[in-house]
Amino acid sequence: MPPRSYVSPARSAAAAETRERVIEAASRTLREGESIARFSLDTVAKAAGVTRLTVYNQFGSRRGLLEAVFDEIARHGGLHQLADAMAMADAHAALDRMVEIFCGFWNRDSAVGRLHDAMATDPEFAEAVRERNERRRRGVTALIDRIAAKQASPQARKDAVDLIFALTSYPTFASLSAAGRSRDEVCRLVQTACHAALQPLKLSNPSS
Amino acid sequence: MPPRSYVSPARSAAAAETRERVIEAASRTLREGESIARFSLDTVAKAAGVTRLTVYNQFGSRRGLLEAVFDEIARHGGLHQLADAMAMADAHAALDRMVEIFCGFWNRDSAVGRLHDAMATDPEFAEAVRERNERRRRGVTALIDRIAAKQASPQARKDAVDLIFALTSYPTFASLSAAGRSRDEVCRLVQTACHAALQPLKLSNPSS
DNA sequence: GATTGATTATACATTATGTATATCTAATTT
DNA sequence: AAATTAGATATACATAATGTATAATCAATC
Numbered sequence: 351m352p353p354r355s356y357v358s359p360a361r362s363a364a365a366a367e368t369r370e371r372v373i374e375a376a377s378r379t380l381r382e383g384e385s386i387a388r389f390s391l392d393t394v395a396k397a398a399g400v401t402r403l404t405v406y407n408q409f410g411s412r413r414g415l416l417e418a419v420f421d422e423i424a425r426h427g428g429l430h431q432l433a434d435a436m437a438m439a440d441a442h443a444a445l446d447r448m449v450e451i452f453c454g455f456w457n458r459d460s461a462v463g464r465l466h467d468a469m470a471t472d473p474e475f476a477e478a479v480r481e482r483n484e485r486r487r488r489g490v491t492a493l494i495d496r497i498a499a500k501q502a503s504p505q506a507r508k509d510a511v512d513l514i515f516a517l518t519s520y521p522t523f524a525s526l527s528a529a530g531r532s533r534d535e536v537c538r539l540v541q542t543a544c545h546a547a548l549q550p551l552k553l554s555n556p557s558s
Numbered sequence: 559m560p561p562r563s564y565v566s567p568a569r570s571a572a573a574a575e576t577r578e579r580v581i582e583a584a585s586r587t588l589r590e591g592e593s594i595a596r597f598s599l600d601t602v603a604k605a606a607g608v609t610r611l612t613v614y615n616q617f618g619s620r621r622g623l624l625e626a627v628f629d630e631i632a633r634h635g636g637l638h639q640l641a642d643a644m645a646m647a648d649a650h651a652a653l654d655r656m657v658e659i660f661c662g663f664w665n666r667d668s669a670v671g672r673l674h675d676a677m678a679t680d681p682e683f684a685e686a687v688r689e690r691n692e693r694r695r696r697g698v699t700a701l702i703d704r705i706a707a708k709q710a711s712p713q714a715r716k717d718a719v720d721l722i723f724a725l726t727s728y729p730t731f732a733s734l735s736a737a738g739r740s741r742d743e744v745c746r747l748v749q750t751a752c753h754a755a756l757q758p759l760k761l762s763n764p765s766s
Numbered sequence: 767g768a769t770t771g772a773t774t775a776t777a778c779a780t781t782a783t784g785t786a787t788a789t790c791t792a793a794t795t796t
Numbered sequence: 797a798a799a800t801t802a803g804a805t806a807t808a809c810a811t812a813a814t815g816t817a818t819a820a821t822c823a824a825t826c
Contacts, residue, residue, distance in 0.1 A: 357794095358801080360793060361792085361794085361802055362803095364792095364793095364803080365802080365803060365804090368804085384681060385681045387679045387680065390781080390783085391782080391783075391784095392782080400804075401804070402783095403804075403806085406784075406785090407803070408803095411783080411784075412782090466678075469678075470594055470676070470677075470678035471593065471594060471595045471679055472593075473593045473595070509747055509750075512737040513734070516730050519729070521724075521727070521729035521730070522724050522729070522730065525723065525727060526720055526721070526724060529716070529723075539721060542717075543721055543751070543754070546751070546755065547751065547754065565825095566770080566771070566824060568823085568825090569770090569823085569824060569825085570771090570772095572772075572824095573772060573773095576773085598812080598814085599813080599814075599815095600812090600813075608773080609774055610814095611775085612772080612773060614814095614815075614816090615772070616772095619814085619815080620813095620815090
């Protein structure tokens with residue numbers, strides 16, 4: 351006979367809570383640890399007060415846990431403000447706002463740095479993070495299309511997009527921060543650099 | 559009685575050759591491997607035709623081997639041209655040349671990418687690489703000092719240095735390359751961005 | 767011919783990820 | 797109330813990697 355199966359509100363609620371607790375413990379471990387090298391499922395499990403096998407039950411693998419942590423950080427990192435930014439009438443102001451939002455995101459939780467480190471050792475996780483970054487690239491592309499002069503070449507647009515994409519990346523933020531700048535100072539510097547990256551898109555000789 | 563010790567030309571020559579062979583095997587393994595995750599001393603040792611213990615004898619640790627590979631790549635990566643570049647009369651041309659040299663360096667051997675990945679899992683190796691990068695920062699600083707107008711503020715100079723340092727970093731090169739550019743195309747784009755980063759250093763209102 | 771340095775052989779300790787199997791417990795269903 | 801089920805645990809094991817320890821090999825040097 352087919353096994354009877356059922357959904358259990360209390361059970362799944364408890365499971366969801368465990369899941370949350372593990373994610374919280376993982377991001378805390380990432381934040382407080384000195385390096386991704388010391389980040390082990392054993393540590394996380396102990397910090398969450400569960401068994402290592404529970405982590406596997408919930409996330410399947412180390413990579414699954416890291417992706418869950420990334421998504422959790424993304425949910426609480428202020429990226430939802432991007433929609434409003436993109437809807438701004440002034441595309442230049444929208445770009446400035448976008449830079450601001452991402453500086454806030456990279457700065458919010460030092461775990462994002464550790465997650466970027468994890469990309470180095472896990473190609474599939476790296477791919478997953480890159481896919482999530484594509485949203486940023488699409489946002490930049492949309493803004494460039496609004497900002498660029500009609501005569502601007504496709505190549506010039508691509509250059510601007512890729513340059514701004516690189517300028518708003520985590521590595522750039524980390525590099526500028528490491529040089530002793532606050533989040534806002536980095537933000538202003540990146541904004542200025544992005545403005546400069548837009549220059550080739552405007553017509554220097556508006557004749558005709 | 560004190561053990562008599564001696565230096566052996568043939569011995570140390572053979573050892574040096576082994577060392578070279580291991581470094582070569584290591585950089586090849588890094589180059590051909592898909593990720594730093596698969597890079598093990600076992601693999602390297604086999605590729606070099608020696609025992610894993612020989613690797614430990616020669617380099618002390620995994621980190622030691624990675625540093626040796628980095629230094630080897632640096633030696634053959636064209637960075638020696640920096641001296642000539644810095645000696646150029648025109649500081650702007652020198653900066654362009656510097657960008658060119660580093661694009662060539664990052665592009666030359668895909669092992670450099672893997673070595674940067676290794677920074678994520680080994681903080682001390684990361685520190686070692688960062689120290690080696692400081693030479694680039696000093697070079698940029700020297701050029702900025704030559705380029706900046708006398709009235710340019712220290713903060714504006716620091717901004718320009720840090721921004722150009724980030725623009726000439728490996729992550730930026732990798733990001734722009736991943737977007738489908740040749741080495742030369744990346745080079746030109748970075749050069750343009752560096753020129754833009756210099757603008758705040760020049761006096762827009764040369765009045766007084 | 768004895769000694770020495772580099773390499774090798776073998777063994778072991780430690781740490782991680784990931785899988786397998788059986789057990790336990792509390793929430794649901796009948 | 798009894799059977800069932802999902803989630804968590806306990807225990808064990810396979811695999812791979814770094815790193816250390818000790819003794820043995822072998823050719824170069826004294």
